[in-house]
Amino acid sequence: MGWPVMHSRSPALHEFLLKQHGLYGAYVPLAIEPGRLEAALRALPALCFAGCNLTIPHKEAAMEIVDEIDDAARAIGAISCVTVGDDGRLSGTNNDWFGYVEGVLEVYPDWRADAGPIVVIGAGGGSRAIVYAMVRQGAREIRLVNRTRDRAEALAHDIGGPVTVVDWDARGDALEGAAMLINTTSQGMVGNPPLDLDLAPLPKDALVSDIVYVPAETPLLEAADRRGNPTVRGLGMLLHQARPAWRSWFGIDVSVTPELRATIEATL
Ligand code: ATR
Numbered sequence: 216m217g218w219p220v221m222h223s224r225s226p227a228l229h230e231f232l233l234k235q236h237g238l239y240g241a242y243v244p245l246a247i248e249p250g251r252l253e254a255a256l257r258a259l260p261a262l263c264f265a266g267c268n269l270t271i272p273h274k275e276a277a278m279e280i281v282d283e284i285d286d287a288a289r290a291i292g293a294i295s296c297v298t299v300g301d302d303g304r305l306s307g308t309n310n311d312w313f314g315y316v317e318g319v320l321e322v323y324p325d326w327r328a329d330a331g332p333i334v335v336i337g338a339g340g341g342s343r344a345i346v347y348a349m350v351r352q353g354a355r356e357i358r359l360v361n362r363t364r365d366r367a368e369a370l371a372h373d374i375g376g377p378v379t380v381v382d383w384d385a386r387g388d389a390l391e392g393a394a395m396l397i398n399t400t401s402q403g404m405v406g407n408p409p410l411d412l413d414l415a416p417l418p419k420d421a422l423v424s425d426i427v428y429v430p431a432e433t434p435l436l437e438a439a440d441r442r443g444n445p446t447v448r449g450l451g452m453l454l455h456q457a458r459p460a461w462r463s464w465f466g467i468d469v470s471v472t473p474e475l476r477a478t479i480e481a482t483l
Contacts, residue, residue, distance in 0.1 A: 331395070
């Protein structure tokens with residue numbers, strides 16, 4: 216469920232998995248107007264849905280609607296996945312943080328959040344899941360940079376952990392000595408300008424990642440690649456968040472295979 220929703224790659228992802236596991240069913244994009252989220256979610260049990268994912272702008276609003284919210288969704292302040300119980304109750308969770316961590320580990324299995332300072336750019340919905348993920352994975356220093364400082368302050372307050380808010384104008388300095396850089400803003404996404412960030416102060420061995428996955432390689436990742444930094448693309452986060460969703464909807468453990476990745480990459 217989203218508004219808009221037709222850009223979503225989730226139908227292609229879950230249709231692939233349904234076919235692979237021989238399940239009779241469908242994953243459909245549901246364009247739900249913001250004011251009608253509650254009616255739409257409450258219709259799920261009657262329509263025999265196992266659950267749904269939520270995307271912009273419904274993730275926060277769903278917090279007031281579902282019957283149960285787990286710790287991750289509560290800490291992040293947003294629900295990415297809803298499961299319909301046998302009794303028709305709706306439980307909400309957030310699998311974005313898990314998807315991000317697993318997406319990094321798929322590429323760098325030895326990655327650790329406590330390897331050094333982590334710079335997170337952006338303080339929107341995506342950033343909340345990322346900062347939560349880094350805190351949960353044991354990060355010792357997170358430098359949070361956002362154009363609007365107040366939003367970063369609020370995020371740091373809500374999530375807690377070793378987060379230091381850095382002014383937008385000091386974003387270059389924040390890169391000094393960093394072990395990891397994560398873009399969570401919409402900058403670099405198709406149709407948007409690249410992220411305005413000079414990588415010169417960033418150590419050459421710092422891991423650079425982007426949660427934007429259209430295009431697959433953002434200008435930030437291209438720039439990082441050119442100077443020899445290791446990089447992680449954004450698609451892994453989308454692919455891996457499907458794993459806990461399948462576990463809670465169907466009790467099935469799915470994996471992110473090269474075929475699945477190639478199928479979704481072909482749609483980007
Ligand atoms: P999402 O839920 O996808 O994270 P969002 O909540 O709208 O989307 O957040 C978008 C993020 O991109 C924010 O951190 C935003 O910064 P502000 O809080 O200052 O708005 C950031 N962003 C958007 N346009 C930007 C720009 N031109 N330069 C820098 N940051 C930008």
